Amino acid sequence: MIRLIEVNYISVLAAAIAYMVLGFLWYSPSLLGKPWMKLRGLNSSELKAEQAKMGPLYGLTFVVSLLTAYILYHVMIMSMAFFGTDRVTTGLTSGFWMWLGFVMPTQTGNAIFGSDNKNKWQLLGIDTSYQLVGLMLMGLVMGYLG
Secondary structure, three states: OOOOOOOHHHHHHHHHHHOOOHHHHHHHOOOOHHHHHHHOOHHHHHHHHHHHHHHHHHHHHHHHHHHHHHHHHHHHHHHHHHHHHHHHHHHOOOHHHHHHHHHHHHHHHHHHHHHHHOOHHHHHHHHHHHHHHHHHHHHHHHHHOO
């Protein structure tokens, strides 16, 4: 028997927004933006020129974040049904396992085979740790909001 999952779309939306806010903070000059730019060989004027053209890309990133939150929500519901854990714990652990099983290996493969940047391992650390914290934040938000 197929059982449909009732999705709390407000929590999915809130999780996607939280993920985007984290990204803006993570890559801001106040946190990891300066070392990230240096490792990528960019200066602030080049970055500002690129940011002026990035509106549509931010929109697409938000749509992808909504999809990620929606899928993570389903993983959380199935995990709660299987393990019987509370929503917040399930949100945090589901985010971690999704990162460990899918995001980190994919990004590591991209770093190994897709980059000739001499700083690829430091960049991988910044980028993949953002994904880890972001997925766990999504899970936390959806776990809290239901």
